[in-house]
Amino acid sequence: MTTRNPTQLASDDDWWRSAAIYQVYVRSFADANGDGIGDLAGLRERLPYLRDLGVDALWLTPFYPSPMIDGGYDVADYRDVDPLFGTLTDFDNVIVDAHALGLRIIVDLVPNHTSSEHPWFQAARTAAPDSPERARYVFADGRGVAGELPPNDWESVFGGPAWTQLADGQWYLHLFDPAQPDLNWRNPEVRAEFADVLRFWLDRGVDGFRIDVAHGLIKAEGLPDVGFGQLTGQRQVELLGKRRLPYFDQDEVHDIYRTWRPILDSYPGSRMAVAEAWAETPQRLARYIGPDELHQAFSFDFLDAHWSADSFRKVIDTALAESVIVGAPTTWVLSNHDKQRHVTRYGDGPEGLRRARAAALLMLALPGCAYLYQGEELGLPEVLDLPDDLRQDPQYLRTGQSRDGCRVPIPWNGELAPYGFGPAGSALSWLPAPATWRELSVRAQTGVSDSTLELYRTALRIRRTHPALSVSSARITWQKTDPGILAFTRSAAGTALTCVVNISDEPAAVAEYGEPLVASTALTERDAGYLVPVDAAAWFERR
Incomplete structure (x- = not known):
């Protein structure tokens, strides 16, 4: 068991520089009420497991009120908890218990877009063009003789055009699903709203934010064409991290984060923010980090590295060099809720698991902050054979590519699915777990010296206590x-x-x-x- 002093929460101002942070995909972690969907009460019950695993903080995926078109990344209310996951009281209880166990809490913030059911967008639907209600979002007139064509050639990350036309003829932008309209961050009202949202959750005790689509808040003036996909037959999303798009990584986005940093710094306990950001060069990615902007940005190059010494060496050297320049730690990640689990990426089966275990030791030995995705400590593979009618990822409906396989609820105990995901006797689970997962459950691996779970526990304990690894x-x-x-x-x-x-x-x-x-x-x-x-x-x- 890993022990720690909860008073560190008030005294360690540099905790985020070398933390091991565990991503909780809330709907797939633990289900307290037996409805087949993970919830905050279930998370609260399992906090001692996470303390004993040896992580320092938890990143919670969105739990806000939402129609759940995109797993909660379509937010209808930024200041409450969806009944699927519990109540604000449940959230407050998670904060209290986590802090008592020495665990910090980071919550997902989704500022690029709202749900189409957000009151702001409901008002915009019925408002006139050029109205204050529509000015909160990115609306534009169409092209063509009668405006029947989209304003430009921008594509949704989920596939298809990034524009939807309303009955009055105007088009609205959605870089993801049509149920996720993009906000207009040049509007002072939008900026003021999110400054208040930050304070709302900071007041409740959260220790930081993971900023979803941090690179996307500002769109280029004039909404120019990309001029890429139509010529090559490729999707524009394939340019992420390779070329600047007019709707991603615009220079003005940094002005937003310069206004957020003083808010974070005004609270005690070293509150932090980490960017989910894609940029065409490491140098541009590094611009999101600094004493006047955000504390971290994910190093997705590490996640995308090929299984070769040369590939890992190049990625590590580049990331460490940039971290020295900006004076902030690197952030390593092998898997998350948007990517195929690395056991499967590295070959699946016994080969993939061997490589995944080795990659874990590589990541945890590196300086900086390590982000773990729930279930990787169990060696879970991607579930590749989910029935099509059970898949819920909106991307699947438009491209045939699904992220559901990495979101299957994790196994806790027992011989039959869903392996203790819910309370005793519950057989409900929003996605089915494979029969082979009974051998990968927490109970099956606990105390087994060569199990993946015990490997992670050992490595995280050494990482926390060894003087060579604890230095920043x-x-x-x-x-x-x-x-x-x-x-x-x-x-x-x-x-x-x-x-x-x-x-x-x-x-x-x-x-x-x-x-x-x-x-x-x-x-x-x-x-x-x-x-x-x-x-x-x-x-x-x-x-």
Whole structure:
């Protein structure tokens, strides 16, 4: 069990620089009332599990009132809790209990768009063009003889055009689903509203925000065409992180975050914000971070790295160099609610699991902040065979691509699905779990020395307590190795910890880094050292 002092919540101003943060996809974590949907009361019951896992903070996906067209990322009310998930009192209880256990709470903020059922958009639907109600959103006249064509060629991230026409002929922008109209962030009323929303949740004790689509709030003046998809046959979303789009990563977006930072800084306890942002270069991504803007931005390049030593080395070097420039920590992530689980990305089956376990040790040994997605500590794979009629991702309806496979409720105990997701005797689950998951449940893995859950518990404990890993410095020392081997060392207080990852085709002999502390796969002693198997990682200590 990991123990900690809850008074750290008031004293550690740099907690977010090296935290391990666990993403809770609320509807799939734990169901307290037996309706088949995870809720805040279920999360509250499982907080001791997260404390004992060894994480520092929880990021909660949206739990606000919503028609749930996009899993709650279509918000109808930013200051309440959807009845599916409980009440504001339930949320307050989660905050109190989490803080008592030494856990911080980060909530998802969705500022790029609202739900089409938000009172503002309901008013905009019936208002006249150029009215104050429509000025809160991005409305435009269409092209063509009678305005029958969309205002430009922008595409939805979910597929298809990014514009929908109302009965009066005007079009509104939705970079995601038509049920998610984009806000107009050049409107002072929108800016004032979200400043108040920030204060509402900060007043309730939240420790930070994950900013959804942080790169998307400002659209280029004049709404110019992209001029890309029609010529190449590719979707515009494929340009994310490769080229600047007129609706993403506009320079003016930074003015917004410069007004948010003083709000965060005005509260005690080092409240923070992390950007979900895509930019065409690491340098542009780094602009979201700094003492006058946001504290962090996700490093999706690490998530997208290929299973090769060269790919990981390049991504790590780039991220660490940028972190030094901006004076903020890197943020590593292997999986989240929008991406296929990395067990499956790395090959699925035994190979994918071996590689995922090794990648976990690689990530947790790096300086900076690590974000874990619920269930990765159990080695869960993507569920690839969900029945089509059960899929709820709006992207699936438009492109055939679904994110539901990484959102299946996680298994807690028992022999039959949904494996303790709900209260005793409940068989309901909004998405079905595979029969093979009974072997991956929390109960099945607890106390099993070579299980993925115990690997994470051990690694997180060492990460929290080892002097070489607890320092906030971004410095690592790469070791000279054979091709396909990654090895870097972090040092502090006369102790050196070296992480070795074998991505070659042969076992790697290691003798010079000391004794092993933890390994993703059992090591073999050889002469005066050890053999690290293929697709494995280990931490070695030398004093």
